[in-house]
Amino acid sequence: MFPVFKIFEKLFKVPSGSKCSECQSLLKDSECPNMDCPLKVAYWIARWCSQAGLNIPAIDLPLAKRMARLHLVIHPGELYELSEGDWQRLDDVTGAVKKEAKRQLEESKNAEHTALLYGFRIDGVDADLAKRLVETFGRISRLRETKAEQLQAIKGVDECVAVAIRKWFRDSFNRKMLKILDRNGFRFD
Ligand SMILES: [Zn+2]
Structure with missing residues (x-):
């Protein structure tokens, strides 16, 4: 795992008895137990898109978070079935980034x-x-x-x-x- 993800995961962990800052679920062993938690989904998407994963740098953690919070994706498979309307909802992402993301997603289908x-x-x-x-x-x-x-x-x-x-x-x-x-x-x- 890349160190950067370790840092993110550390930041994500908070004392037990607390609630998830994202979805307010009661934490279990310092982790959010909600599989649909947008933050968890975003980390999964970011891992999928990382260099050790399917190498889709156009989709970084901030973009993954926006996708998850808009409920456009709940797992990486859904990245490949985003409609034009879904992409349009990401209105703060430039056309160039979207175009590059789509190209990289297509290319990632040949991943090892x-x-x-x-x-x-x-x-x-x-x-x-x-x-x-x-x-x-x-x-x-x-x-x-x-x-x-x-x-x-x-x-x-x-x-x-x-x-x-x-x-x-x-x-x-x-x-x-x-x-x-x-x-x-x-x-x-
Ligand atoms: Zn959560």
Whole structure:
């Protein structure tokens, strides 16, 4: 993970018993438990668009925040299905930035599986581990079918991370996102 994200995540953490500054949910272990929290969505979008992810620099954290707060996106897959009307709602973003963002989004469909896996934001899977997992299993489609015990043979994968990977691919919200990505030209096998 890039240091800049570590800083953002640190800033995001506040003492327990408090409420999320963004969506007012009661924090759990200093984290907002609301999956639809615009701030959480924005960090996910920013991670997806980072250099270690799908490399879409035109969509930075401030733009990701605006998109999330306008409820234009709830996961990265939705970036690829923004309508003209959606883009128009981002009225403080210049036409040049929008054009560049759309071009970079199109180009990102050719991203390596390592970048995709990092962008999925699976607990415990940073850029290095994403690389090792893809080196070992080749494709995301194969990783998706891999049992927890086999995953644990990889350096950096303990029981927790293995379970997190298995859970991520079984989660219905994530599966919906994978479907949207598939429909937009991403290939996982
Ligand atoms: Zn929140």
